Amino acid sequence: MSATSSAAVAVELAVSARQVRRTFGEREVLRGIDLQFGRGEFVALLGRSGSGKSTFLRALAGLDGGVEGEIRVPKRRSVVFQDPRLLPWASVLDNVVLGLSGRGVSGRSANDKGRAMLAEVGLDGHEQDWPKTLSGGEAQRAALARALVRSPQLLLLDEPFGALDALTRVRMHALVQQLHARYRPAVLLVTHDVDEAVLLADRVLVLTDGVISLDVTVDVSSPRLRSDPAFIALRSQLLAELGVDESAEGHHPSTTTTENTPITTTGALQ
Amino acid sequence: MTAIQTHPGGARLARTTIGRIAPLDVATEANDTVDLVTLPTGSDRTHGRWHLPRGVVRLSGVVVLIAFWEVAARAGWISKRQLAAPSTVLTAGWDMIRAGTLQTALRASLSRVLWGLAVGVPIGAGLALIAGLSRIGDSLVDANVQMLRFVPIIALQPLLVYWLGVGETVKIVLIVIGVAFPIYVNTSAAIRSVHPGFHELADVVGLSRIQTIRKVVLPGALPGFLVGLRLSLAIAWLLLVFAEQINAKSGIGFLMIRAQTFFQTDVLVVGIVVYLVLGVLSDVLARGLERGLLRWQAGR
Ligand SMILES: Nc1ncnc2c1ncn2[C@@H]1O[C@H](COP(=O)(O)OP(=O)(O)OP(=O)(O)O)[C@@H](O)[C@H]1O
Ligand SMILES: [Mg+2]
Numbered sequence: 001m002s003a004t005s006s007a008a009v010a011v012e013l014a015v016s017a018r019q020v021r022r023t024f025g026e027r028e029v030l031r032g033i034d035l036q037f038g039r040g041e042f043v044a045l046l047g048r049s050g051s052g053k054s055t056f057l058r059a060l061a062g063l064d065g066g067v068e069g070e071i072r073v074p075k076r077r078s079v080v081f082q083d084p085r086l087l088p089w090a091s092v093l094d095n096v097v098l099g100l101s102g103r104g105v106s107g108r109s110a111n112d113k114g115r116a117m118l119a120e121v122g123l124d125g126h127e128q129d130w131p132k133t134l135s136g137g138e139a140q141r142a143a144l145a146r147a148l149v150r151s152p153q154l155l156l157l158d159e160p161f162g163a164l165d166a167l168t169r170v171r172m173h174a175l176v177q178q179l180h181a182r183y184r185p186a187v188l189l190v191t192h193d194v195d196e197a198v199l200l201a202d203r204v205l206v207l208t209d210g211v212i213s214l215d216v217t218v219d220v221s222s223p224r225l226r227s228d229p230a231f232i233a234l235r236s237q238l239l240a241e242l243g244v245d246e247s248a249e250g251h252h253p254s255t256t257t258t259e260n261t262p263i264t265t266t267g268a269l270q
Numbered sequence: 271m272t273a274i275q276t277h278p279g280g281a282r283l284a285r286t287t288i289g290r291i292a293p294l295d296v297a298t299e300a301n302d303t304v305d306l307v308t309l310p311t312g313s314d315r316t317h318g319r320w321h322l323p324r325g326v327v328r329l330s331g332v333v334v335l336i337a338f339w340e341v342a343a344r345a346g347w348i349s350k351r352q353l354a355a356p357s358t359v360l361t362a363g364w365d366m367i368r369a370g371t372l373q374t375a376l377r378a379s380l381s382r383v384l385w386g387l388a389v390g391v392p393i394g395a396g397l398a399l400i401a402g403l404s405r406i407g408d409s410l411v412d413a414n415v416q417m418l419r420f421v422p423i424i425a426l427q428p429l430l431v432y433w434l435g436v437g438e439t440v441k442i443v444l445i446v447i448g449v450a451f452p453i454y455v456n457t458s459a460a461i462r463s464v465h466p467g468f469h470e471l472a473d474v475v476g477l478s479r480i481q482t483i484r485k486v487v488l489p490g491a492l493p494g495f496l497v498g499l500r501l502s503l504a505i506a507w508l509l510l511v512f513a514e515q516i517n518a519k520s521g522i523g524f525l526m527i528r529a530q531t532f533f534q535t536d537v538l539v540v541g542i543v544v545y546l547v548l549g550v551l552s553d554v555l556a557r558g559l560e561r562g563l564l565r566w567q568a569g570r
Pocket of ligand 2: 053054055082158
């Protein structure tokens, strides 16, 4: 590839990672990951627990000094960590607008934005609460509000819906989809949940043994329904890639569940 | 309480995750009956016994001790030369207040402690910030302070007197040094132990260095600082007593030394009680400060 064409491509790309490696001591967690995706693209990253999903996400966030390879990401990016990571000494609102004021934004308009975003995640009335008084799911939604309020060009989400009940989860899915449609950030969503990945993403990746072992485009017509044969086929493909034996799960996901099926509840481990 | 009988064997079946019903092969001796225990809940208080406030109960212990002391003194179990009775102490204290000697002494002592704190706390906290926030600061400050803090402060007195004479300065400097160490040790440890994830967060949301210090490091280190403050208050009173009893022309310690030469045990006890009250008051103050500043820690 010539220098000019790679520069032209870089304009369109939101994430360009080449040969990303990370070792902890002897252990090679990431063994040469190549990944590129464009502006506005919604990518889901699946993988078993401990496969290195968070490690890769932290590398893209620019938080890992020990990572090797080439990584290019937009400057304006925000992260929802696997834990809510709210400063316990600041009110919920102050947490959401942390670092938002200054640089041309007044504290007042930052607070207004923060309030509006808290309302969108269903936390209106909690603005002045201490984070310690929030439930696990509420804290996670506050963290989501903190990431969304700064309208990032790259949104990195590390299992942001883990502690939510099925109903709130559906609402948060809708919210993320809505905000994605409105601001078109590139999104990398790390999740354990195959259904969630297929529902939300344009593209699903599976991380196995430190490399991306599967990279599929989601080709399910919207609105995406779990009963859609294309949905079912893709789910089966992804579960197989993750090493989950569907027949051992004890129930048939396509018929009964309205909520999501976390891959960790597999009977294959018992 | 009645134990509830379960249907025999009813508790022995468990559904495994893969959907088959399988007998649970754990030991069955204890599983025939289920003994329920009642957990204490908030509603116990309403129909429970009537309780005195905790503070009153605790105070009554002190009253009993003082009453016993009074009785022992009156009955002659304790000689007057050894230890004055509480009533005598009270009278002596009242006389000293009327004569104004207690107030004058109190003012002198308080001003030494306040000066010591006013100078020592910022020094300790400032050094902790330098050591906690920069690598160079850490290597310059921390190793030295961590070594010096094992010097018993009292051992510095002769050298300090040699440098500073026997006036007010030496007493205040002694307190300054004594106060700065616990503040430093606790604050710098607290700065270091601020969750690394919060630094990542500061990074991700684009806080500047100053903003990170103001919004993340300082509030995160505040609990540790306040622990240091409480410790340093106790040390300040201790060093005050020491400094005032070596050589002083004013203060509670001065009153006590003079009383000692005249065998006035009642005045000696007045001095001790004043120190005690000052110590307790400053601890109450520090706790109040903690409650006020660390409201975010409440809850869960
Ligand atoms: N700082 C670290 N030091 C040593 N090992 C680490 C470190 N961070 C991660 N690892 C190891 O790297 C591997 C991948 O961790 P990572 O957190 O990326 O997994 P994950 O895919 O996000 O898992 P989960 O789904 O459970 O969150 C794990 O085995 C973990 O022990
Ligand atoms: Mg993870």
